[in-house]
Amino acid sequence: MRTTKSVDELIREAQQTQELRRVLGPANLVALGIGAIIGAGIFVLTGQAAAQYAGPAIALSFVISGIGCVFAALCYAEFASLIPIAGSAYTYAYATLGQFFAWIIGWDLLLEYLFGASTVAVGWSGYVVSWLADLGIHIPKEWASAPLAYDPKTHQWTPTGANFNVPAALIITVLTALLVLGIRESATFNNLIVFVKVGVILLFIVFGAAYVNAAHWTPFIPENTGQFGYYGWSGVLRGAGVIFFAYIGFDAVSTAAQEARNPQKDMPIGIIGSLGISTLLYILVALVLTGVVHYSQLGVPDPMAVAVNAMQSASGEPLYWLRHAVKLGAIAGLSSVILVLLLGQPRILYTMAKDGLLPPFFSHVHERFRTPARATLLTGTTAALIAGLFPIGILGELVSIGTLLAFAIVCIAVIVLRYKRPDLPRPFRVPLMPVIPALGALVALIQMLSLPLDTWIRLLGWMALGLLIYFLYGRRASTLAQNQAS
Secondary structure (H helix, E strand, C coil): CCCCCCHHHHHHHHHHCCCCCCCECHHHHHHHHHHHHCCHHHHHHHHHHHHHHHHHHHHHHHHHHHHHHHHHHHHHHHHHHHCCCCCCHHHHHHHHCCHHHHHHHHHHHHHHHHHHHHHHHHHHHHHHHHHHHHCCCCCCHHHCCCCEEEECCCCEEEECCCCCCHHHHHHHHHHHHHHHHCHHHHHHHHHHHHHHHHHHHHHHHHHHHCCCCHHHHCCCCCCCCCCCCCCHHHHHHHHHHHHHHHHCCHHHHHHHHHHECCHHHHHHHHHHHHHHHHHHHHHHHHHHHHHHCCHHHCCCCCHHHHHHHHCECCCCCECHHHHHHHHHHHHHHHHHHHHHHHHHHHHHHHHHHHCCCCCHHHHCCCCCCCCCHHHHHHHHHHHHHHHHHCCHHHHHHHHHHHHHHHHHHHHHHHHHHHHHCCCCCCCCCCCCCCHHHHHHHHHHHHHHHCCCHHHHHHHHHHHHHHHHHHHHHHHHHCHHHHHHHC
């Protein structure tokens, strides 16, 4: 029984389907990628990883982690140009490794996009509450944090006394409504936010460069404490693993392939361009951050605000205007990450439903707005509840392991399809085949192995639930199975 979906069939489907509007150009796709990538990583994780593991050499950690992501990005770009269908890694796995692996990756991507949107919404809530407090507006903690906390050392859940994280749920609700209205409107809104947050980051780099004290960079790689992962080169490597979360998102560009005007040409530009721009900004911010403030002072939720507070004007006054700008930039940056993740998940559900692996409910397209409205509303409602009820730490770990698994499967799938169908026209080709895809899969698997055992247990539990749904419904109802039965 054939379990793979024909690549030729997928290409024909991409050319014939008119359900989703093809309105996105290369600039929109690059902006979508930047919108998804630049967020919690640059505004939060940079300082924390520098303080705990790498010191000023966190800039090298970004280079190492970025190289690993480039391997996966090149593989995504080849597939996105070859198979311009909504569905991202799910579609690529279906065409190469078969229906079973396609289901696994589709179910796994729920961890990346659904839980990812919830994770970033919790971070968004923290910055908004902090900024409003600067303005004298105080939101009660009971309504701005999760009712449960989890201690990874004791493996225990404890009540926090809070009721619900209202700001986190609210931002997801607003962005979900925007996504239902249309892809063009969502892309325009994202472009505006990306312009704001990149502008704020450039302001921080330009103004911060004047306050850099080179003594803070000495030694650039602090001496190891005698324990693996704490400073020294081992700390640089651990820092690369920790800030990997900062790069999650470039793959979300591939979920919009069916809404790109010229996907064969523009998808690689969107994926690789957004990753390259984001990596450069990460490195520059890391250098300025550790140059303005000693790295030992950056282990806080808002390290960029700490650096701005350390900057003094010629009159000796703090640069309060830049502090407000940085916080607004963080809020804008996190908003665009949530938007793109909420955009990606319904399109994967849409594609899985078109293949019969999920009920037709998920493939319904709104007649007026031409968006997968039902899937978008369900995704948004679920993400809002998760963001309101769960702490950021446990959500972030699940997002990381789900993304790494997707990266590994895509890298392996590129190799498989090159050998199975070398005749297919590939507008973009991964260079140095099979070395780069193999390295991409290896880097992803190594980083997965470095994650805590609890995260693996949750991943296996999530996958067990997915397999139950697959064998009870998806396997029998799939379009592939129905066609072969007839």
